[in-house]
Amino acid sequence: MLFRILKNSFLKRPKAVVLVFISIAMGAAVATAFLGIAGEVSHKMALELRSYGANILLEPAAVEGGGYLRETDLPKIKTVFWKYNITGFAPYLFGVADLSANGKKERAVVSGTWFAKQLEVPGEEASVQGIRGIAPWWEVNGRWPEGPDEAVVGASLAKRLNVGLGSEVGATVRGRAARFRVAGVVTTGGFEEEQLFAPLVTVQDFLGKPGQVSRVLVSALTVPMDDFGRKDPNSMSKDEYEKWYCTAYVTSVAKNVEEVMAGSRAKPIWQIASAEGALLKKLNAVMLLLTVLALGASASAVSTSLMASMAERSSEIALMKAMGADRFQVAAIFLGEVLIVSTAGGFFGYLAGNQLAALISHSVFNSAIASPLWLFPTAIVSAFLVALAGSVAPLRRALNIEAVRVLKG
Amino acid sequence: MTVPTIQTAGLTKGYGDICALKPLDLQVAEGEWLSVMGHSGSGKSTLMNLVGGLDRPSGGSLSVGGQDLSALSEDGLARFRREFVGIIFQQHHLVPYLSAVENVMLSQYFHSVPDEAEARLALERVGLGHRLKNRPGELSGGEQQRVCIARAIINSPKLLLGDEPTGNLDHKSTVMVLELLKELRAEDRFTVVLVTHNEEVAAWGDRTIYLDDGVLVREERLRS
Numbered sequence: 001m002l003f004r005i006l007k008n009s010f011l012k013r014p015k016a017v018v019l020v021f022i023s024i025a026m027g028a029a030v031a032t033a034f035l036g037i038a039g040e041v042s043h044k045m046a047l048e049l050r051s052y053g054a055n056i057l058l059e060p061a062a063v064e065g066g067g068y069l070r071e072t073d074l075p076k077i078k079t080v081f082w083k084y085n086i087t088g089f090a091p092y093l094f095g096v097a098d099l100s101a102n103g104k105k106e107r108a109v110v111s112g113t114w115f116a117k118q119l120e121v122p123g124e125e126a127s128v129q130g131i132r133g134i135a136p137w138w139e140v141n142g143r144w145p146e147g148p149d150e151a152v153v154g155a156s157l158a159k160r161l162n163v164g165l166g167s168e169v170g171a172t173v174r175g176r177a178a179r180f181r182v183a184g185v186v187t188t189g190g191f192e193e194e195q196l197f198a199p200l201v202t203v204q205d206f207l208g209k210p211g212q213v214s215r216v217l218v219s220a221l222t223v224p225m226d227d228f229g230r231k232d233p234n235s236m237s238k239d240e241y242e243k244w245y246c247t248a249y250v251t252s253v254a255k256n257v258e259e260v261m262a263g264s265r266a267k268p269i270w271q272i273a274s275a276e277g278a279l280l281k282k283l284n285a286v287m288l289l290l291t292v293l294a295l296g297a298s299a300s301a302v303s304t305s306l307m308a309s310m311a312e313r314s315s316e317i318a319l320m321k322a323m324g325a326d327r328f329q330v331a332a333i334f335l336g337e338v339l340i341v342s343t344a345g346g347f348f349g350y351l352a353g354n355q356l357a358a359l360i361s362h363s364v365f366n367s368a369i370a371s372p373l374w375l376f377p378t379a380i381v382s383a384f385l386v387a388l389a390g391s392v393a394p395l396r397r398a399l400n401i402e403a404v405r406v407l408k409g
Numbered sequence: 410m411t412v413p414t415i416q417t418a419g420l421t422k423g424y425g426d427i428c429a430l431k432p433l434d435l436q437v438a439e440g441e442w443l444s445v446m447g448h449s450g451s452g453k454s455t456l457m458n459l460v461g462g463l464d465r466p467s468g469g470s471l472s473v474g475g476q477d478l479s480a481l482s483e484d485g486l487a488r489f490r491r492e493f494v495g496i497i498f499q500q501h502h503l504v505p506y507l508s509a510v511e512n513v514m515l516s517q518y519f520h521s522v523p524d525e526a527e528a529r530l531a532l533e534r535v536g537l538g539h540r541l542k543n544r545p546g547e548l549s550g551g552e553q554q555r556v557c558i559a560r561a562i563i564n565s566p567k568l569l570l571g572d573e574p575t576g577n578l579d580h581k582s583t584v585m586v587l588e589l590l591k592e593l594r595a596e597d598r599f600t601v602v603l604v605t606h607n608e609e610v611a612a613w614g615d616r617t618i619y620l621d622d623g624v625l626v627r628e629e630r631l632r633s
């Protein structure tokens with residue numbers, strides 16, 4: 001019977017029903033779209049942010065005695081548990097040398113590194129590693145080094161040595177000598193402008209430290225630190241440790257990398273990591289807030305249209321009450337209608353929202369997104385919530401209708 | 410002597426300053442047909458709504474079918490209405506988007522479970538066996554009122570209330586409706602209270618009471 005009442009009442013008042021349906025579907029669509037791209041947005045934002053610097057520093061564990069890391073260990077970084085979170089890394093070998101060019105002499109740091117090294121690791125995808133990947137904001141006037149004796153010189157060092165593109169720079173250290181051709185002058189806005197960067201092998205040779213590396217900077221995607229992430233892993237129970245290890249905290253990724261680099265100690269570079277986490281948190285909060293606002297707006301639209309149809313139906317409800325329908329029975333009819341409309345609205349909202357998310361993702365990030373499985377139930381549930389929230393006031397009004405006054409003969 | 414179906418003592422109803430019903434003592438015996446007359450605004454509908462559990466008294470006692478109505482909760486009154494009372498209004502008050510048989514079934518639905526065969530039977534009893542599937546808009550005034558009667562009696566109420574049920578009908582339809590009520594009462598033995606402006610309609614009852622300004626001023630027994 002309830003079904004018959006609902007069916008006929010829908011058929012009789014298609015406009016009112018469609019209005020409520022549209023309000024609910026719009027709310028569900030917006031919620032679906034926002035929630036659907038929220039994950040995508042934070043991922044993409046994290047990637048963009050990641051390009052502003054490395055967040056893990058690997059150093060030799062024994063600092064005294066000039067410990068070094070082994071270059072041969074580097075490919076292992078691409079094999080660790082969190083390898084997919086590691087977006088890039090670059091090794092460095094430092095040494096202070098006496099530089100000379102055009103009759104000028106300066107003492108400065110000579111840094112051997114990878115610029116863009118093709119890295120083949122058995123069983124893993126080939127990748128390109130080096131400074132160009134983890135420090136894309138470096139501005140090179142000229143070009144990156146290609147030959148073994150080419151170098152980029154920090155802008156401020158270049159000024160002091162009075163060198164430009166194509167100049168030759170001589171370097172000596174403890175009786176060893178090397179010559180570098182300046183391929184580019186680099187502006188970074190940091191201490192790097194005081195250094196000379198040359199291919200790692202060349203510098204290893206020059207400094208007499210074959211196969212050695214002083215430090216490695218690693219850039220990894222991490223989740224924001226929370227209270228659990230800040231706990232000391234050494235004091236954790238086995239289960240806790242496992243959970244910690246399997247969460248992409250910057251500390252656990254660091255630990256992960258440390259394990260494959262013999263004799264190393266990994267340190268998170270905190271400022272960047274935490275600023276990034278905070279930013280992503282805010283971004284997610286904004287997305288959530290927008291979603292809630294959209295749902296709120298659609299709930300109030302639902303409420304308004306239900307109120308209007310309630311006014312139209314007050315005599316019908318009064319009649320039902322006069323026939324002895326109690327509050328529960330009146331509410332059942334009312335909520336039954338709302339439930340049906342919101343299920344349909346949630347379904348269509350989900351479909352529309354998915355399209356919207358794909359559209360947004362395509363136009364903003366130029367990529368397709370896979371909608372997560374939980375999105376469908378979420379869309380339906382948010383449609384229900386919108387419908388229920390929008391029903392409170394109209395339902396109260398329906399229950400408060402006084403049959404006597406409405407039916408007065 | 411059985412308990413009267415309706416028993417009031419000092420029953421009053423006020424709307425703000427207006428006293429629509431002055432202290433009223435009234436008894437209606439089981440199976441009796443009572444006609445209520447009085448000019449407009451004399452409190453007939455007010456009395457009807459109180460007795461039907463649609464409204465609450467301001468004072469005095471009101472017992473219908475042995476139940477003290479002023480002691481019932483909102484849902485208790487709803488339950489009383491669906492189980493004990495059948496109501497027919499002047500305006501037909503059918504649900505416009507439901508067919509005749511569905512309108513009758515609606516009452517069953519609130520009462521217990523809808524039973525289409527039974528609802529059909531009730532409509533046949535009021536002579537509408539051939540208009541089951543029609544919507545109220547497709548029925549004449551008299552036919553609509555007969556649907557209301559079928560709906561009012563479907564749950565076998567002990568008390569049938571009519572607030573000017575024939576007020577909108579022509580003479581022929583009026584007689585038809587009253588005849589029908591008389592027949593049904595003979596079979597189902599319910600008590601009838603009918604409000605009317607029309608002496609002729611009132612004459613179908615066993616007794617007529619006259620209200621004036623909320624006061625019972627006169628009473629006339631026609632048959633016992």
Ligand SMILES: Nc1ncnc2c1ncn2[C@@H]1O[C@H](COP(=O)(O)OP(=O)(O)OP(=O)(O)O)[C@@H](O)[C@H]1O
Nearest residue numbers: 409424427429447448449450451452453454455456
């Ligand atoms: N809800 C209300 N609020 C205020 N006053 C009311 C209300 N309902 C009825 N009244 C007043 O109570 C008095 C009795 O009204 P009632 O409806 O019982 O009259 P009636 O005898 O049924 O009249 P009619 O023959 O016109 O239907 C009237 O003066 C009316 O104005």
Ligand SMILES: [Mg+2]
Nearest residue numbers: 409453454455
């Ligand atoms: Mg009246």
